[in-house]
Amino acid sequence: xxxxxxxxxxxxxxxxxxxxxxxxxxxxxxxxxxxxxxxxxxxxxxxxxxxxxxxxxxxxxxxxxxxxxxxxxxxxxxxxxxxxxxxxxxxxxxxxxxxxxxxxxxxxxxxxxxxxxxxxxxxxxxxxxxxxxxxxxxxxxxxxxxxxxxxxxxxxxxxxxxxxxxxxxxxxxxxxxxxxxxxxxxxxxxxxxxxxxxxxxxxxxxxxxxxxxxxxxx
Amino acid sequence: xxxxxxxxxxxxxxxxxxxxxxxxxxxxxxxxxxxxxxxxxxxxxxxxxxxxxxxxxxxxxxxxxxxxxxxxxxxxxxxxxxxxxxxxxxxxxxxxxxxxxxxxxxxxxxxxxxxxxxxxxxxxxxxxxxxxxxxxxxxxxxxxxxxxxxxxxxxxxxxxxxxxxxxxxxxxxxxxxxxxxxxxxxxxxxxxxxxxxxxxxxxxxx
Numbered sequence: 001x002x003x004x005x006x007x008x009x010x011x012x013x014x015x016x017x018x019x020x021x022x023x024x025x026x027x028x029x030x031x032x033x034x035x036x037x038x039x040x041x042x043x044x045x046x047x048x049x050x051x052x053x054x055x056x057x058x059x060x061x062x063x064x065x066x067x068x069x070x071x072x073x074x075x076x077x078x079x080x081x082x083x084x085x086x087x088x089x090x091x092x093x094x095x096x097x098x099x100x101x102x103x104x105x106x107x108x109x110x111x112x113x114x115x116x117x118x119x120x121x122x123x124x125x126x127x128x129x130x131x132x133x134x135x136x137x138x139x140x141x142x143x144x145x146x147x148x149x150x151x152x153x154x155x156x157x158x159x160x161x162x163x164x165x166x167x168x169x170x171x172x173x174x175x176x177x178x179x180x181x182x183x184x185x186x187x188x189x190x191x192x193x194x195x196x197x198x199x200x201x202x203x204x205x206x207x208x209x210x211x212x213x214x215x216x217x218x
Numbered sequence: 219x220x221x222x223x224x225x226x227x228x229x230x231x232x233x234x235x236x237x238x239x240x241x242x243x244x245x246x247x248x249x250x251x252x253x254x255x256x257x258x259x260x261x262x263x264x265x266x267x268x269x270x271x272x273x274x275x276x277x278x279x280x281x282x283x284x285x286x287x288x289x290x291x292x293x294x295x296x297x298x299x300x301x302x303x304x305x306x307x308x309x310x311x312x313x314x315x316x317x318x319x320x321x322x323x324x325x326x327x328x329x330x331x332x333x334x335x336x337x338x339x340x341x342x343x344x345x346x347x348x349x350x351x352x353x354x355x356x357x358x359x360x361x362x363x364x365x366x367x368x369x370x371x372x373x374x375x376x377x378x379x380x381x382x383x384x385x386x387x388x389x390x391x392x393x394x395x396x397x398x399x400x401x402x403x404x405x406x407x408x409x410x411x412x413x414x415x416x417x418x419x420x421x422x423x424x
Contacts (some may be wrong), residue, residue: 016400021336092224
């Protein structure tokens with residue numbers, strides 16, 4: 001068993017949180033509140049040192065760039081939200097944040113998630129070399145490799161058809177939407193499986209910490 | 219002024235950010251850089267606002283002796299000690315701030331996420347009852363991906379890891395892509411509505 005105080009603290013807090021698996025209890029509540037407090041302080045300090053000092057304190061108070069009074073004033077107006085009387089002042093910095101964010105989102109989503117995704121889907125429909133490989137070495141893996149690109153095209157188009165609610169999902173359109181649902185189900189299942197494995201991996205990490213770093217059993 | 223001012227600010231900032239993408243020259247490129255810096259600074263003040271609100275709620279809970287108030291003292295002390303350590307000694311390696319981060323924040327954060335493994339397991343028990351063909355597809359896809367990520371999958375069938383990778387790379391990507399294209403169109407139209415002042419819910423609907 002280790003004699004390092006830091007490892008002991010980490011191990012006891014880990015056990016406090018894992019105790020929630022039994023039921024909600026005072027040990028878990030203690031660890032939960034401590035986590036929230038420490039986490040808030042961590043991010044506050046992180047942003048003060050990495051954003052506020054280089055982007056506001058240094059330009060305004062060290063280099064004397066008076067233009068930076070504007071973000072300082074907007075920032076102070078944002079904090080006014082805590083007080084009932086001048087709370088309306090926080091609308092101005094909020095408007096700045098919302099406007100800038102909307103502008104960035106407009107560009108980023110249009111370029112990255114719409115145009116580039118459509119382009120990547122339609123750039124190539126059939127990979128002839130994959131089919132040649134399949135005919136040379138028939139098998140499950142070579143077959144899947146051969147049909148990969150058509151699967152993507154069909155999946156994206158039918159998935160989009162499913163999301164088109166301006167027309168009733170009947171007839172051919174309904175059949176396409178149904179195919180789209182199957183692709184979406186595969187995507188949800190794969191994402192679910194991937195998430196489960198990531199969480200299990202984290203759990204293995206915590207158990208390893210307890211048994212190896214703390215108890216020195218393994 | 220209280221209503222029109224924020225709408226004008228939103229329009230100017232949003233329009234400048236969009237224009238600099240199509241006209242990446244002065245004055246739009248300079249304005250974009252300036253707005254970007256200001257955005258970061260104001261976002262930090264928004265974080266400070268959140269921390270202030272958190273403190274306000276928990277101080278009130280302590281002073282009014284509301285339910286579970288002793289835990290609020292734990293939260294406040296946790297914040298004061300971590301924040302004080304960061305401000306006094308800095309946040310680099312070897313400082314008390316880093317010690318608390320490494321021995322308190324990291325283990326608790328990863329255990330919180332690890333805890334979700336159990337809840338996901340119980341959720342999957344409910345979700346994995348194959349009642350419809352669609353639910354069966356979801357079930358098979360999830361099981362193949364999970365098995366392909368562990369040595370057991372390779373033991374069952376040596377091609378299983380490859381099939382798991384194929385599902386992730388093609389049918390999964392096709393589904394995700396359809397979702398992302400839908401989300402992108404939604405975000406683009408909502409952003410435009412916000413910039414043009416049609417969507418005003420962020421101003422409490424006024």
